[in-house]
Amino acid sequence: MADMSPEKTKMPEQEPEVRNKNFLEVAKGYTPELAKREAGRCLGCKNPRCVEGCPVSVPIPEFIGHIQKDDMEGAYRALSRANALPAVCGRVCPQENQCEGKCVRGIKGESVGIGRLERFVADWALENNVANTDREPDNGHRVAVIGSGPAGLTCAGELARKGYRVTVFEAFHVAGGVLSYGIPEFRLPKSIVEKEVDKLRSLGVDIELNTVIGKVLSIDELFEMGYEAVFIGSGAGLPQFMKIPGESLVGVFSANEYLTRINLMKAYKPDSPTPIFESKKVAVLGGGNVAMDAARCAKRMGADVHIVYRRGEAELPARAEEVHHAKEEGIHFDLLCNPVMIEGDEKGRVRSMKVIRMELGEPDASGRRRPIPIEGSEFEMEVDTVIVAIGTSPNPLIRSTTPGLETNKWGCITTNEDGSTSREGVFAGGDASTGAATVILAMGAGKTAARSIDEYLKNK
């Protein structure tokens, strides 16, 4: 008989006033007892709607069923069969819009804490060195994967399990893509990312770091080297700016730069050689997950932080939990506010930002109500740092060096539903083809492309 408690079992967290001064993980994860209690709330639906909501189709009732029976290894096998990076997804997926959003328990109360359970099982496997090394025998075919972010790693893992010889090419000195440079330590510890990547290595995936495809090797050269198919998961690309006066002043950073310095380059450690700007008052422009991450990092570095977003609370694109956490940690939200210009001092450093208040009009093309400036409502915000987190535009390195690879008017690689592109044998997925989206959507695309690559090479 299922536990009919209407609320999710709470997950222990660091207190807001403690955690906003450190980079340790905010949410501490379930204990075995808490996990078992939460697993007890799952009804084990015959027709599980949660699975439909998952971009990588994790067999959710099956893995939760194993937790109910104290069979952690069984739970992990079921989970890892479908998801190459479960410890990551359990932490960063927007579950409320996916699996948990479809859970029948959510109709009369809170849904089952699927994400928390996924994290619990994945962490259990990492702690106990349990790996799922099931793979088909080596089939001798070679596949190149460009980018070691969520799309690339998932595609690589899936193909390795099917017996392919996979090489992942990464531009940075560390694997993981946005999981390493973007998402902060307190939300996704880098040791977790490293362990998940190591699991893929143990499946036989080879990762070549410091290799920029489009520069040191072209896609055509990869084919000449004997790779029979290529997956492009090179990520979102160049940070966008507001195109307002003052954006090149000292003290204006893209969220990518700010987060990369802190996460990948470890500027949060006091003895790090990586320079980081010493900010007193920070404005973060944007309302997505990246904006929340940048704001919460700046807070932990000791600054007073304001999120400046041109629409209202209901329109914030960030995960609900991130907004909630940010508020708890003392980050101010200046909603319905749009920056007009950034002003500098005589040394070219940010001194203040002029902002105009907005009101919401009729819905626009995105379905959200369009923000309209309120005339005469400008005001001055005194800040020394502005972090711009309003999205990215695609990176030109691959499209400009790959003849015949079609891109759309924004420069994103055009893909069919199965991940194939205009070039034979070349597949793509994740932010490189969709523009900036989520980790799990990129993983879903990586998985789809792996299936298509398998079919393509089998029929070749």
Place this chain on the structure above:
Amino acid sequence: MPKKYEIVRKKVLTPDITSISVYAPLIAKKARAGQFIILRASEDGERVPLTVSSVDGELVTVVYQKVGDSTMTLDEIPEGECLQDFVGPLGEPTPIEGVKRAAVVGGGLGCAIALPVAKALHDAGAKVDLIGGFRTKDIVILEEEMGKASDNLYICTDDGSYGYNGFTTGKLEELLKNGEKYDRVYAIGPLVMMKFVCRVTEKYDIPTTVSMNPIMIDGTGMCGCCRVTVDGQVKFACVDGPDFDGHKIDFDETIARAATYKEFEQRRRAEHKCRLEGMSNG
């Protein structure tokens, strides 16, 4: 065979400037004049962008000046040992097509980067005047190599201790006044030098290419930290550059941005010296 990222040759050019040749066959095959690499000397070290100075078989040579914590750490790695990371070639090659008569102006360490540009032009059949500026005679570097890569080499020293007495801009202007006609001028060196070279060439209406070396992290367009304003547009030096039309660059902004982490770096440099002295004393 050398190991991946091994420093195969290390040459001290002046007390502050050193040249290292690193084993990186793939990069060596692709690198063109004007492109750069990014290296990390050690685990947890900074990513340091350096423009390629020359390529010799499977070796890529870069020249660095010991100015900060990271280059001081780099300098501690002896010949035969490996760098942590070495990635490239990044950026676009310097455009040299169609140039028949060129002046290449290098300042200090910038001469190490001016050299491959001069060589590429010279190899492509252009007539090249190379103007290399240094503070004083003792710190002149790569004189022989620069001589080979040009038709005329003019060394200038600020204090007049060797060659032309004065700045590179003075020498350039003198040549122009004497009637030299250049299709294009290339300026590579300190921002202030490039700014003033552009002032001179503007007067004579000569297209001028400058090589930017702003603060960078990834070098592939992801972080946006290397942005420069060119003709009112924001460009990323790592993917759009590092070479730009010198007459359209906002130099004052670029000079201010280069000082973003000045205080941080001063502190780290002092700490590094303390660590070294601490070691030698203890």
